[in-house]
Amino acid sequence: MQAHAYHSGMASPHTTVAALLVQARARIDPIDAEWLLLHVLGKPRSWLFAHADDALTDTQAARFDALLVRREAGEPVAYITGSRGFWTLELAVSPATLIPRPETELLVEQALERLPAGRALRIADLGTGSGAIALALAKERPQAQVVATDASPEALAIAQHNALHNHIGNVEFHLGSWLQALPGDAFDLITSNPPYIADGDPHLDQGDLRFEPAMALSCGPDGLNAIRTIVRDAPAHLRPGGWLLLEHGLDQGGAVRALLESAAYVDIATVQDLEQRDRVTLGRIPQGGSCPPSLRSHAPAAIAPSAG
Numbered sequence: 001m002q003a004h005a006y007h008s009g010m011a012s013p014h015t016t017v018a019a020l021l022v023q024a025r026a027r028i029d030p031i032d033a034e035w036l037l038l039h040v041l042g043k044p045r046s047w048l049f050a051h052a053d054d055a056l057t058d059t060q061a062a063r064f065d066a067l068l069v070r071r072e073a074g075e076p077v078a079y080i081t082g083s084r085g086f087w088t089l090e091l092a093v094s095p096a097t098l099i100p101r102p103e104t105e106l107l108v109e110q111a112l113e114r115l116p117a118g119r120a121l122r123i124a125d126l127g128t129g130s131g132a133i134a135l136a137l138a139k140e141r142p143q144a145q146v147v148a149t150d151a152s153p154e155a156l157a158i159a160q161h162n163a164l165h166n167h168i169g170n171v172e173f174h175l176g177s178w179l180q181a182l183p184g185d186a187f188d189l190i191t192s193n194p195p196y197i198a199d200g201d202p203h204l205d206q207g208d209l210r211f212e213p214a215m216a217l218s219c220g221p222d223g224l225n226a227i228r229t230i231v232r233d234a235p236a237h238l239r240p241g242g243w244l245l246l247e248h249g250l251d252q253g254g255a256v257r258a259l260l261e262s263a264a265y266v267d268i269a270t271v272q273d274l275e276q277r278d279r280v281t282l283g284r285i286p287q288g289g290s291c292p293p294s295l296r297s298h299a300p301a302a303i304a305p306s307a308g
């Protein structure tokens with residue numbers, strides 16, 4: 001039988017896209033394998049469907065294998081590729097930033113419901129990380145001015161890069177701890193997805209969390225230290241009728257509502273995700289009189305009323 005000779009530039013049946021994906025899918029999650037291969041090739045996902053028989057060069061195949069080894073060791077795909085999609089944005093991420101989660105888009109949706117378009121509103125996003133929430137709101141409300149803060153200079157640098165890369169100009173960035181980064185400033189709406197996992201929680205030793213910055217994840221024995229600080233300090237930075245929206249753990253809705261109630265917020269509610277799990281709790285500062293229609297609460301379908 002005649003042996004096949006493969007010359008430089010020819011497709012070896014072992015290095016076609018299809019063959020490499022079969023091998024990779026036996027090593028890591030199939031979707032992760034596709035993302036890593038597309039990253040090596042610099043191609044969009046749609047490219048895969050028509051190119052199963054294309055060959056990779058030896059260099060590309062070796063690079064792909066190196067990425068598979070990193071993923072096998074547990075490193076998150078987003079840190080390997082250096083980016084993650086959020087809302088309508090492609091965001092750079094690094095081990096200095098949390099990897100933005102799709103669940104956080106619920107916080108963005110809830111904020112947008114309370115931010116009438118076309119108004120020069122002021123918005124703050126505390127603990128912005130990659131800038132996910134701040135940049136999504138700034139893009140959707142181009143006439144608003146958004147301020148994004150973080151206590152991590154490395155994270156803030158990534159967020160600034162993401163603003164530039166996504167051509168979003170109505171965001172400014174401040175380094176500092178929660179509202180101390182914004183002295184004397186007042187806002188129509190403040191968002192935060194702060195660290196909310198309890199110190200020592202066993203989940204911190206599992207999955208992607210092992211690779212994410214500790215300061216982005218855990219905060220005190222019950223995970224609520226950051227939320228307590230923000231709930232306490234936000235009223236001095238909210239305009240009358242202004243909203244505070246907080247993402248939190250699935251079992252923290254009641255505790256966060258109680259914190260807002262004890263700090264005299266009104267219109268307090270917890271919003272649930274599609275699986276009816278508590279995700280976001282919000283409240284606002286009283287108007288001290290009439291409430292402009294534009295800032296009235298829109299109660300979504302999946303909303304748990306305040307326990308109080």
Ligand SMILES: C[S@@+](CC[C@H](N)C(=O)[O-])C[C@H]1O[C@@H](n2cnc3c(N)ncnc32)[C@H](O)[C@@H]1O
Pocket residue numbers: 097098099100101104126127128129130131132133149150151152155176177178193194195196215216217
């Ligand atoms: C859960 S991550 C959220 C990141 C981003 N907002 C998101 O949703 O993807 C929490 C963020 O809070 C920041 N952070 C932690 N402690 C802080 C503090 N004292 N003041 C401001 N930001 C802080 C972390 O650096 C991290 O970026």
